[in-house]
Amino acid sequence: MTPVVGETQTYSLDDLTRVPWVLGTHLHPDAGPIGRAPEGSRVLMIEAHDFARRKPYHHDKLTLVFSGMRHFRDELRERGYAVTYIKADSFGDALSEYFADHPDDEVVLMRSPSHRSAERFEELVRDAGGQLAVVQNELFVGTREAFDRWANATDKQPFRHETFYRWMRRQTGVLMTDDGNPEGGEWNYDGDNQEFPPDGWESPPVYHPDHDDLTTETSEWVSEEFDVWGEEDGFVWPVTRAQALRKLTHFVETRLPEFGPYQDAMRSDDWAMAHALLGSSINLGLLHPWEAVQEIEQAYYDRTDIPLNSAEGVLRQLIGWREFMRHVYRHSMPRLSDANQLDAPHSLPEFYWTGETNMECLRQTVEDVRQRGYSHHIQRLMVLANFATLWGVEPKQLNEWFNATYVDAYHWVTTPNVVEMGQYGDGVFATKPYVSSANYIDKMSDYCGDCYYYKTKDTGNKACPFNALYWDFLDRNEDELRSNHRMGLMYSHVDSKQESEEMAEIRDRVTTLREKAGYGEL
Incomplete structure (x- = not known):
């Protein structure tokens, strides 16, 4: 390959x-x-x-x-x-x-x-x-040299994912028609992939490899030899090429049709949803990404039960995002590793390791990671990284945590994803911070229904920490962010809160939250 x-x-x-x-x-x-x-x-x-x-x-x-x-x-x-x-x-x-x-x-x-x-x-x-x-590393869809030639020749911004993704689609021919247009007429169907599943929807079954004595012995040795974190029972990841190939086939046959519309949704007690769960196998080299691309694309053309938004959504990750992260990383290092353009000063809260928090979204997500070394991309971005950004965690600390706790995490993967995309640490490709209040989490999950905190309250007893922290984040980073044209609407709300003196209450609430965190009571 x-x-x-x-x-x-x-x-x-x-x-x-x-x-x-x-x-x-x-x-x-x-x-x-x-x-x-x-x-x-x-x-x-x-x-x-x-x-x-x-x-x-x-x-x-x-x-x-x-x-x-x-x-x-x-x-x-x-x-x-x-x-x-x-x-x-x-x-x-x-x-x-x-x-x-x-x-x-x-x-x-x-x-x-x-x-x-x-x-x-x-x-x-x-x-x-x-x-x-x-x-040369042959475990990617494209070469370093091909990207660099294109990046030097293009009159567009090469470090914008959509620009890169369209170039890769044209170069590979993936989901392209004979006349050179994207399948279905659109390059990106992300707008169709942000639904929450209806009551009664059951996620498709997950393939669990049948592990042998060598894996069992290795697991026991790891527990004895190293100071490890996380659950030590229920290991679910492929360790051989044969297992990885079966997992790919199982995803395409059983899970892919359901992947698209609900790929951004987060549901209690449903760690896998309909995600591919192939990242660890691809990043180990057990699978070549092009093998996965070929099987997924062929299934889309051969079958009638795979919607375009499902096929395009997962193929965008394989020929777009993963490849893009590689090039961002190598062109931005070593600067990116220590980047902190918002001067975030705080330490990572202890509950990222313990899971002991009253915030249901964070508690469940950390528990997912503790159980299997995995949570899906929206949990990573809009729960874990979102909270860390709002809290003001130094990006390098969150990056270290991801690198240690996820089975598919390596420095070249986590650094652009966490420091840049997750925490807006540098500006090499992120055009704004990806932060939100409780509103987004409530829209895309069922966590808020059973939470100790009230999702609709900004201040006062049991007000959701995400809300006060969101407005405080915008307020304290106003000098850096107000001029960003993508932040205009949010700053109109900030202005209203400042004029009404509500921002003072929000600052007081944040002070209280930091005190509660210090006592381990957040």
Whole structure:
């Protein structure tokens, strides 16, 4: 499998001293160096443990990575490869061990999307006395070079998702007609994907892989070896390519028709809704995104039960948003990692770890993450990131939390999603803060009905914190945001609250909320 937008790098591993080095996020047998290595070749895999000790990662995230690597090792051996699998505290220790045994080898590594990873690996290999060749990452739909050529040549803003997405649609031909127009006449059907399901709607069943003893043993080892967070029972994520392919097929056959209209909805005790749940498999390399694109698009054309807004909605994530995040990240780092253009000063509230809050939307969402290392995109953006932005959490802290707690999270994924989209940290592509009061959460969920707080109150006893925090956020960031043309209507309301002196009551309410948070009573 290779990218379909841009040119694939040409190289050979016929010389058996050129050895594929497979990272834990490159677990596709047909992509990159391993896809070119002849049967019988030596393969290097390093299971480094030191990263897992740096923060309280979700149990399921570590289980997923380590079990995925161990299964891939065994599958390669069954195919006839001679896999050198080294468990070590660090990559440096493992590389020193490897090159002491194989001093003449050159290891060949697919470039990781993480910032400066290639340079860091080059340093480690050089320090170990070895040789390293870094080659193109083939686990995306498009290449870095293709994006850069287009970005340099286009007269439009390349760091606007809709601009990029339309370019990718044209380049790939996905959901495009023979005359070069988008299927159905529109590029984007997001307006059809914001409904809340009616009473009695049942979400389609979720595929749960049948995990073997190796995964069970890995899960138990993770619990014993590391200081993990989250629930340790009920592991639901694919760890092999076969499981990931079955999950893709199950989504297309069973869940895709229901995906579109309700993809933004949040419902109590329904963690999966009709979402694809493929992110962890794609980000590990168990699935290539183009495989998913092809199967979903073909099903849309072959069947009559898949509405266009369902097919377009999920394909937009695969050829649009995921690819866009990669390019935003690599062009904006390292600045983006520490970005904080609104000078948010506060620490992440403890209830992001404990779930102990009277706000039902946050309590349920944190519980979803604690259970499985997952919640869907609107919970991430409009509950978790929304509250953190309104509260004034330093973006880097929220980014670290996402990186530790989600099974599909890696620095290249979370940084543009959390720091920029979630918290308006830089301005590289977000045109306004994505914040809201309780009104949006009430519209798109059933959380507010059972909440301790009153969704309609801004101030006073039991007034929903989202409401006072929303107006306080606009008030305290007025110098930075009032000139934003997309914020004009909101600031007309701010003006009214300032003139009526209601804003003073709102500030008092926010002071009370911060005191309650300090006592663990929010």
